[in-house]
Amino acid sequence: MPMQFNSINFFLFFLSFAVIYFITPKKLKNFLFLISNLGFIYLFTNSIENVLIIIFLVFINFLLGFFSPGKFYFLIAVIVNISLIILFKIADLYTGTSEVITSLIPLGYSYMIFQFISYQIEINRKRILPEKNLINFINYITLFPKITQGPIERPYSILPVFNSGFNGNINYDGMKQGIMLILLGLFKKLVIADRLAIYVNTVYNNYEEHSGISLIVATLFFSFQIYADFSGYSDMVVGLGKILNINFINNFERPYMSLSIKELWNRWHISLSHWLRDYIFLPLSYRLKAHYPGKKYFGIKADNIFYTIVTFTTFTLCGLWHGFYFKYVIWGWIISLYLVLPFIFKKRIGNFNKKIKLNKKGYFYLAFKPVITLLLMSLTWVFFRASDSESAFKIIAGMTKFSGSLFLGGNDNSIFIYSVIGIFMLSIYELQYEVLKKRILFFNNKNIFVRYFSYVIIIILILVLGVFDGGQFIYQQF
Numbered sequence: 001m002p003m004q005f006n007s008i009n010f011f012l013f014f015l016s017f018a019v020i021y022f023i024t025p026k027k028l029k030n031f032l033f034l035i036s037n038l039g040f041i042y043l044f045t046n047s048i049e050n051v052l053i054i055i056f057l058v059f060i061n062f063l064l065g066f067f068s069p070g071k072f073y074f075l076i077a078v079i080v081n082i083s084l085i086i087l088f089k090i091a092d093l094y095t096g097t098s099e100v101i102t103s104l105i106p107l108g109y110s111y112m113i114f115q116f117i118s119y120q121i122e123i124n125r126k127r128i129l130p131e132k133n134l135i136n137f138i139n140y141i142t143l144f145p146k147i148t149q150g151p152i153e154r155p156y157s158i159l160p161v162f163n164s165g166f167n168g169n170i171n172y173d174g175m176k177q178g179i180m181l182i183l184l185g186l187f188k189k190l191v192i193a194d195r196l197a198i199y200v201n202t203v204y205n206n207y208e209e210h211s212g213i214s215l216i217v218a219t220l221f222f223s224f225q226i227y228a229d230f231s232g233y234s235d236m237v238v239g240l241g242k243i244l245n246i247n248f249i250n251n252f253e254r255p256y257m258s259l260s261i262k263e264l265w266n267r268w269h270i271s272l273s274h275w276l277r278d279y280i281f282l283p284l285s286y287r288l289k290a291h292y293p294g295k296k297y298f299g300i301k302a303d304n305i306f307y308t309i310v311t312f313t314t315f316t317l318c319g320l321w322h323g324f325y326f327k328y329v330i331w332g333w334i335i336s337l338y339l340v341l342p343f344i345f346k347k348r349i350g351n352f353n354k355k356i357k358l359n360k361k362g363y364f365y366l367a368f369k370p371v372i373t374l375l376l377m378s379l380t381w382v383f384f385r386a387s388d389s390e391s392a393f394k395i396i397a398g399m400t401k402f403s404g405s406l407f408l409g410g411n412d413n414s415i416f417i418y419s420v421i422g423i424f425m426l427s428i429y430e431l432q433y434e435v436l437k438k439r440i441l442f443f444n445n446k447n448i449f450v451r452y453f454s455y456v457i458i459i460i461l462i463l464v465l466g467v468f469d470g471g472q473f474i475y476q477q478f
Contacts, residue, residue, distance in 0.1 A: 151271035181239030188232030190466030211404030
């Protein structure tokens with residue numbers, strides 16, 4: 001693609017936009033965003049058809065919004081959008097066979113359509129009124145920092161920014177925070193994620209030739225790769241928003257510091273997990289309880305049955321949102337099991353913990369549980385990274401074979417060494433936010449020398465250790 005989010009071209013695009021944005025009169029800022037958002041889509045896809053299709057989809061949902069307060073038309077709006085995402089997911093299966101199909105699949109459609117559905121639901125729930133300004137609605141959906149990979153913003157979070165007018169003044173504190181987050185995001189992407197990708201790709205692309213320990217290490221590396229890649233992008237989006245005085249959702253809250261899979265999921269891809277919670281999990285739970293008020297069915301507690309049904313439904317749909325491949329469905333089922341089993345056996349688990357006098361505030365517990373959570377989650381990432389579900393099962397089976405040595409990068413051991421150093425740096429950075437009451441400040445240090453020295457060091461690390469041909473962000477494909 002002509003312009004990637006982490007490319008020089010994108011930053012030249014954003015810098016040009018920001019300069020014009022701050023000198024543009026307040027009344028014209030919405031129009032400037034419109035031109036820039038649509039221009040970004042064209043530059044990213046190199047397809048005018050893509051731009052026109054997105055405008056058409058936005059216009060359809062703009063019109064449907066005026067009828068969504070009514071139940072019938074609301075259902076029509078939801079069915080239309082669900083049909084669209086199914087159509088595009090099926091078309092995605094054939095993107096490698098036809099350039100025409102590729103050019104017609106809207107940029108960021110998975111995130112875009114979930115925003116459409118959110119918009120229709122919030123109107124139906126009477127939380128917001130239908131948007132009357134088409135330009136504002138187009139800007140909400142196509143806002144260029146977030147269109148490729150989210151976050152999936154709710155209409156009541158972003159639309160008021162366009163409706164109330166922009167704060168055109170330069171916010172120097174916001175600009176400093178924004179630059180810090182952009183640099184942090186670039187560091188995560190270029191220095192950590194793309195360098196880990198070299199090792200992971202080498203092992204996973206030839207998994208039959210590697211030992212069990214190499215497969216385990218590659219899988220753990222991928223756990224950090226996908227996190228650094230996606231959270232790096234999210235940091236950059238929030239940073240770009242800070243510069244423009246727009247507050248985007250912080251999509252990640254140090255998920256690998258979680259004490260359980262449930263907690264991890266609440267801290268991972270937050271805009272998606274909250275969307276699934278608010279629009280699928282909770283409504284389905286309430287509906288089942290309302291229609292089946294009994295305490296037990298077939299001798300099983302109703303709560304256990306309902307939680308199992310709702311969890312598996314939610315995460316099956318979550319898997320399909322990532323793509324119409326069976327490996328994503330299996331990924332969703334494994335996470336469902338991680339959530340359902342502790343829920344069903346919570347009383348027995350609680351009694352066992354009391355019996356062994358488990359101290360949940362003890363250092364051992366607080367250090368041990370995140371490691372177990374990471375290992376459990378890493379198992380699910382095998383299905384994400386493998387080319388298909390059959391390969392994923394073979395890789396997992398291969399992990400049990402401990403014959404052979406650990407792959408260290410072949411002729412270039414620096415690949416492995418830099419990967420380990422990157423993970424260590426990321427873990428230390430996040431650990432201080434999670435554990436220390438007094439954080440070690442670098443970019444926000446009161447000492448001006450420490451602040452600017454921190455900026456210089458991270459820029460040098462990015463330039464020296466960054467992988468600049470690592471390609472697109474992982475979640476861009478969804």
